[in-house]
Amino acid sequence: AQSVAQPEDQVNVAEGNPLTVKCTYSVSGNPYLFWYVQYPNRGLQFLLKYITGDNLVKGSYGFEAEFNKSQTSFHLKKPSALVSDSALYFCAVRDITGGSYIPTFGRGTSLIVHP
């Protein structure tokens, strides 16, 4: 079975400060990891993914995430937060080697960037 945990329901950060949104996962095989963002009354938009290779993945809007296999984590980061980054962020995992095609999503973390 695969699972994802986003331990923080909400993250508050001041504009211009670095931000981190945490994600840990559990899979029986090798993980494919994704981050999505959802703005109010909208669908989810893809930000970035880790499939294989370099543990540091760069994505849209200046976001990046670091895959840490030993800690089973895939935290989302941005060096300098913008007010427009305020949204709901979802981490998702797919365990391809375990035979599961459908991704499992975390419960989401609300990011609030204060001016």
Next chain:
Amino acid sequence: KAGVTQTPRYLIKTRGQQVTLSCSPISGHRSVSWYQQTPGQGLQFLFEYFSETQRNKGNFPGRFSGRQFSNSRSEMNVSTLELGDSALYLCASILEGWNSNTGELFFGEGSRLTVL
């Protein structure tokens, strides 16, 4: 290229009624999956269709059903609506087949269902 289109965007129903939601995937995408999003439960997988066949199903009662047409468009139906069915229903499409995919999902804007 047009994105994933979901209709209607908003709808209000009363308990006991049924509802049909529609999803048109990105052109060329053959897999369509449906998710229910609620504040309390987060994003929950309903079912996935590929080439008109249901390939995966989540843990929802039989009142929730779906289908996919030959043009990859999909519909989901909820019968005998309950108050707890109020949610944002999201459809997502993906290009490749279920067995070889490394890609991300492309989501529609959702259909917000309110059950009174």
